[in-house]
Amino acid sequence: MLVAIRVLLRQRNRTKQARNKMMPSKFRFDNQVAIVTGAGAGLAIQAFGRVDIVVNNAGILRDRAFHKMSRSEWDAVKSVHLDGTAAKAGMVGFTKALAKEGVRSNIKVNAVAPGAGSSMTATILPEEVVKQWKPEYVAPTIAFLCHESAPCTGAVFECGGGWTAQVQFTRSEGYFFDLEKPISIDAVADHWKDITDFANATNPELDEMTPQLKQIMSKI
Numbered sequence: 001m002l003v004a005i006r007v008l009l010r011q012r013n014r015t016k017q018a019r020n021k022m023m024p025s026k027f028r029f030d031n032q033v034a035i036v037t038g039a040g041a042g043l044a045i046q047a048f049g050r051v052d053i054v055v056n057n058a059g060i061l062r063d064r065a066f067h068k069m070s071r072s073e074w075d076a077v078k079s080v081h082l083d084g085t086a087a088k089a090g091m092v093g094f095t096k097a098l099a100k101e102g103v104r105s106n107i108k109v110n111a112v113a114p115g116a117g118s119s120m121t122a123t124i125l126p127e128e129v130v131k132q133w134k135p136e137y138v139a140p141t142i143a144f145l146c147h148e149s150a151p152c153t154g155a156v157f158e159c160g161g162g163w164t165a166q167v168q169f170t171r172s173e174g175y176f177f178d179l180e181k182p183i184s185i186d187a188v189a190d191h192w193k194d195i196t197d198f199a200n201a202t203n204p205e206l207d208e209m210t211p212q213l214k215q216i217m218s219k220i
Helices: 018-023 043-047 073-083 088-105 128-133 139-146 185-190 211-218
Strands: 003-006 033-036 053-056 111-115 156-160 161-167
Touching: 053 139, 088 111, 111 139, 139 156
Parallel strands: 111 156
Antiparallel strands: 003 033, 003 053, 156 161
């Protein structure tokens, strides 16, 4: 589902009759939000002239283990999550790439991993959890990030049940092998503790030059 949100600051004089003439009844909306199903924003652009905010939240659930899924179930999930939102981990990279591209036009792009009770999650969660896990607890974070004063771009957040947190890509300090010597499997094993030690971890951008490349470049 593509949700195009347009705050009508300059179009409050439009009447409901005028809006309804432009859109089928199933797409009618209030003067704040337009909900458009399908992979396109043409309807929102037709109504508003432009799209200021896009919330891409496509997702479905087929609660089966991978080896128990039918081909049709697998295709349905893959189509929505991969084609619809470029998969979950893929969405993070996509978000950061769009954030870089949008800087010059003051377009901010962030990702939110939401958690909320719905008809979909009701199939796997206890009823009391679904009732308390309200979508209303996610909406304020989404709305804040959609505001023009949002303080970040290219960021990823988890949000649900009254809890919101930023998620970052973390890199251990790692270990530099002596390139004057062959790097053996035993050498990797001997320094595995250093390789996986996050005591001095950093939070690099996904497109940031890696330490080993910096080291190589410094010797050129």
